[in-house]
Amino acid sequence: MPEDGHDQDRDDHGHHGSELSDVELRVRALETVLTEKGYVDPAALDRIVETFETRVGPHIGAAAVARAWVDSAFRAALLADASKAIADAGIAAHPGDHLIAVENTPFLHNIVVCTLCSCYPWAVLGLPPVWYKSFAYRSRTVKEPRRVLAEFGVRLPETTEVRVWDSTAETRYLVLPMRPANTEGWDAERLATLVTRDSMVGAGLPMQPAALS
Amino acid sequence: MNGVHDMGGMDGFGTVEPETHEPVFHAPWEGRVMAMTRAVGRLREWNIDIGRYWIELLPPAVYLDSSYYERWLTRLENLLRARDLVSKAELAAGHAAGPGPPVKGRVLAPADVDGGLTSAPFDRPAPAPARFKIGDRVRARNIHPRTHTRLPRYVRGHVGVVERMHGCHVFPDAVVASGAEDPQWLYTVTFEGGALWGPDAEPGLRISVDAFEPYLEAA
Numbered sequence: 001m002p003e004d005g006h007d008q009d010r011d012d013h014g015h016h017g018s019e020l021s022d023v024e025l026r027v028r029a030l031e032t033v034l035t036e037k038g039y040v041d042p043a044a045l046d047r048i049v050e051t052f053e054t055r056v057g058p059h060i061g062a063a064a065v066a067r068a069w070v071d072s073a074f075r076a077a078l079l080a081d082a083s084k085a086i087a088d089a090g091i092a093a094h095p096g097d098h099l100i101a102v103e104n105t106p107f108l109h110n111i112v113v114c115t116l117c118s119c120y121p122w123a124v125l126g127l128p129p130v131w132y133k134s135f136a137y138r139s140r141t142v143k144e145p146r147r148v149l150a151e152f153g154v155r156l157p158e159t160t161e162v163r164v165w166d167s168t169a170e171t172r173y174l175v176l177p178m179r180p181a182n183t184e185g186w187d188a189e190r191l192a193t194l195v196t197r198d199s200m201v202g203a204g205l206p207m208q209p210a211a212l213s
Numbered sequence: 214m215n216g217v218h219d220m221g222g223m224d225g226f227g228t229v230e231p232e233t234h235e236p237v238f239h240a241p242w243e244g245r246v247m248a249m250t251r252a253v254g255r256l257r258e259w260n261i262d263i264g265r266y267w268i269e270l271l272p273p274a275v276y277l278d279s280s281y282y283e284r285w286l287t288r289l290e291n292l293l294r295a296r297d298l299v300s301k302a303e304l305a306a307g308h309a310a311g312p313g314p315p316v317k318g319r320v321l322a323p324a325d326v327d328g329g330l331t332s333a334p335f336d337r338p339a340p341a342p343a344r345f346k347i348g349d350r351v352r353a354r355n356i357h358p359r360t361h362t363r364l365p366r367y368v369r370g371h372v373g374v375v376e377r378m379h380g381c382h383v384f385p386d387a388v389v390a391s392g393a394e395d396p397q398w399l400y401t402v403t404f405e406g407g408a409l410w411g412p413d414a415e416p417g418l419r420i421s422v423d424a425f426e427p428y429l430e431a432a
Binding site: 023024025026027028029030031032033034036037038039040041043044045046047048049051052053056057094095096097098100115116117118123126127129130131133134135136137138139140142143144145146147148151152158159160161162163164165166167168169170171198203 | 218219220221222223224225226227228229230231232235237238239240242244245246247248249251252253256261265268277281283286289290293298299303304305306307308309312313316320321322323325326327330331334335336363364365367377379382383385399401409410413414415416417418419420421422423424425
């Protein structure tokens with residue numbers, strides 16, 4: 001589908017030869033014009049791309065979640081002010097302002113969406129995946145989150161309330177999932193390997209220890 | 214505006230299809246568009262609210278038929294042209310015809326990227342006391358602004374409860390309509406599933422939006 005963000009058939013056919021697709025030609029033209037006018041520095045563009053491909057990603061959020069699982073003072077600080085807690089702990093220098101952590105319990109499952117665009121806590125999770133930006137996720141999550149979760153393979157007990165956070169302002173939400181069972185004695189670094197990106201959006205659950213082996 | 218971007222509660226878009234081992238960008242041009250959008254943002258010729266509005270201004274058929282970064286590309290071209298920073302002829306030629314006009318901000322340097330890409334905070338000193346407090350019942354007003362708003366249609370007219378307060382933030386509606394920040398109190402307002410979706414609601418569901426004070430009235 002075109003809306004899924006990677007319509008290779010239409011955009012990338014040019015990679016098979018030297019011919020560029022229409023969209024690639026537009027992007028190249030725009031970058032050249034902006035560079036010639038002195039509005040962008042291509043080296044800065046390289047650096048931004050590199051930042052999101054290698055430095056800013058879900059490992060930041062995973063470190064915060066794992067720390068909260070082993071450190072109750074950090075957990076309290078995270079739930080009180082996630083931006084401050086993550087910066088103070090040195091997990092990320094720039095976790096973004098107005099970051100709010102919401103905690104799952106056996107009776108409450110949080111899930112985050114942006115129905116109006118694609119708001120996402122990218123400073124701690126990286127850029128959003130295509131599914132988060134998809135029309136299906138944006139339209140359905142506020143109305144039928146259990147069906148959406150089922151498409152991620154998550155089936156919650158009927159006794160678990162589903163709590164949907166629609167990110168309609170500059171507040172950003174990070175789900176603090178429940179610590180998996182059978183992880184007694186694990187340190188934060190090892191626990192972080194269980195924390196998936198989707199579990200911090202609320203569209204998934206952390207991995208079980210058995211899944212690592 | 215009551216645009217196609219306001220998707221909450223719509224049916225017909227199919228299933229959600231997570232991709233395993235998804236790359237950050239599916240083609241190099243996507244990264245260039247993302248990076249150009251961020252770099253041009255530092256020129257301070259428009260802010261994030263205006264940027265969102267210009268995505269919303271895409272004709273519905275274009276919006277729905279474009280990929281995410283195609284929408285970003287078209288938005289960037291459109292805004293640059295609207296602000297006379299680049300011309301249609303230059304985009305067609307793929308080269309600048311001359312220097313562009315001066316800009317309010319500055320050109321993003323590689324070292325700036327390492328200093329953090331997060332934007333400046335959006336909270337502001339409160340110009341007036343908050344009208345509502347945590348626990349108050351509030352109704353999302355039945356408003357249909359013709360320009361930018363962050364109050365989704367699916368909550369308008371419905372009653373919820375103030376769950377959190379976030380201080381005063383820049384008011385996106387005002388930024389787009391008049392250029393003023395007009396800071397407003399921002400609340401997380403939570404609705405019961407049944408209040409929004411009636412008998413079609415899933416059991417045990419609550420939904421919140423972050424709503425600026427002008428979106429709300431006492432209920």
